[in-house]
Amino acid sequence: MQHSDQSGKQQSSQAPGSLAERAVAAGVAFTKDVAAARALRSPEGVEALRLSYLGRKGQVTALLEDLRTCSKEDRPAAGKAVNVLKQSIEREIEALKGEAGAWLVAAKLAATPLDIHLPVEPWVPQGSLHPVTLIRREILGEFRRMGFTVYDGPEIDYDFYNFSSLNMPADHPARDMQDTFYISEQEHLLLRTHTSNIQIHCLLNEKPPLRIVAPGRVFRVDSDPTHTPMFHQVEAFVIDRGITFAHMKGTIDAFMKAVFGSSMKTRLRPSFFPFVEPGAELDLQCVHCSGKGCRLCKQTGWLEVGGCGMIHPNVFEAVDYDSDAYTGFAFGFGIDRMAMLKYKLDDLRTLFEGSHDFLGHFPIFT
Numbered sequence: 001m002q003h004s005d006q007s008g009k010q011q012s013s014q015a016p017g018s019l020a021e022r023a024v025a026a027g028v029a030f031t032k033d034v035a036a037a038r039a040l041r042s043p044e045g046v047e048a049l050r051l052s053y054l055g056r057k058g059q060v061t062a063l064l065e066d067l068r069t070c071s072k073e074d075r076p077a078a079g080k081a082v083n084v085l086k087q088s089i090e091r092e093i094e095a096l097k098g099e100a101g102a103w104l105v106a107a108k109l110a111a112t113p114l115d116i117h118l119p120v121e122p123w124v125p126q127g128s129l130h131p132v133t134l135i136r137r138e139i140l141g142e143f144r145r146m147g148f149t150v151y152d153g154p155e156i157d158y159d160f161y162n163f164s165s166l167n168m169p170a171d172h173p174a175r176d177m178q179d180t181f182y183i184s185e186q187e188h189l190l191l192r193t194h195t196s197n198i199q200i201h202c203l204l205n206e207k208p209p210l211r212i213v214a215p216g217r218v219f220r221v222d223s224d225p226t227h228t229p230m231f232h233q234v235e236a237f238v239i240d241r242g243i244t245f246a247h248m249k250g251t252i253d254a255f256m257k258a259v260f261g262s263s264m265k266t267r268l269r270p271s272f273f274p275f276v277e278p279g280a281e282l283d284l285q286c287v288h289c290s291g292k293g294c295r296l297c298k299q300t301g302w303l304e305v306g307g308c309g310m311i312h313p314n315v316f317e318a319v320d321y322d323s324d325a326y327t328g329f330a331f332g333f334g335i336d337r338m339a340m341l342k343y344k345l346d347d348l349r350t351l352f353e354g355s356h357d358f359l360g361h362f363p364i365f366t
């Protein structure tokens with residue numbers, strides 16, 4: 001098709017320099033520029049590309065402006081060509097912008113070392129320490145302050161350590177008080193019923209003077225509101241030349257005052273434990289009524305928390321200690337019971353049910 005331009009010269013619409021031609025050329029150039037921008041993966045490059053075609057001084061804008069000066073005959077074809085070009089460039093630029101977002105993320109990931117940690121979300125509950133852990137830490141802290149060393153022993157142990165060396169030979173009636181989980185009666189293996197077994201392990205491995213505190217899990221066939229088949233105890237003992245009952249009484253009293261406050265009172269009542277002589281039951285003034293008498297202490301004003309006494313000479317003999325040269329005291333009490341008294345809980349079993357509602361009341365740190 002021939003037509004005349006404004007100057008009256010004859011010109012082909014397909015001839016170089018015609019609007020439609022320039023639109024096609026711009027399209028070809030744009031395709032190349034897009035390939036270059038993709039190779040650079042630069043979001044700024046995409047924006048520069050957009051400006052150079054669609055911006056105020058861009059090629060497409062110039063073509064659109066030139067449409068105004070185009071001859072009437074050429075205008076529809078040229079207008080269509082420029083508009084098709086404009087739309088396809090717009091579409092392509094939008095697509096590139098989407099890709100540019102991914103280039104940014106990829107560049108950031110490549111520049112920073114991979115962090116596999118989940119971000120801390122403020123609404124995620126922080127958790128807290130279990131009350132038994134809290135009280136155990138406090139108990140051990142007080143004993144350390146008094147110069148004691150923490151000692152550990154096995155939860156699965158031989159009859160020898162748990163019973164016979166502690167002056168409880170087979171068939172001794174005192175064994176009935178500790179209904180035992182046996183693992184193998186043939187091999188005399190059992191779940192320890194108390195932390196007193198640690199005394200024997202320690203005495204066989206160490207030499208006096210000894211000032212030991214030994215916490216741990218213990219097991220008995222027992223289950224009601226104040227007994228669970230697994231519970232926690234602490235054993236403490238001191239062995240040296242010239243250790244007396246008075247040392248024991250003073251140590252127990254100082255310890256309980258440290259945990260429950262300086263007005264706390266303790267009381268010893270004569271009692272029988274095969275591994276001590278003399279032996280005593282250890283009572284704490286009732287934490288609920290401060291000794292006045294209430295339901296918790298069955299109107300006595302006192303709560304039983306453990307046992308104590310002077311280590312029996314038969315125990316020393318079982319581990320080859322010279323019972324003429326050395327004396328010592330030992331005491332043991334339940335950690336869970338201490339937690340119940342300190343945190344005023346009325347059912348021991350709540351300690352081991354794993355309820356978030358209950359455990360969430362305790363602090364994270366001591």
Ligand code: DAH
Pocket residue numbers: 193194195196235236273275276279306307308309310330331332333
């Ligand atoms: N082992 C005893 C129990 O679990 C508690 C005990 C009593 C420990 C008297 C002692 C002690 O060290 O002297 O029932």
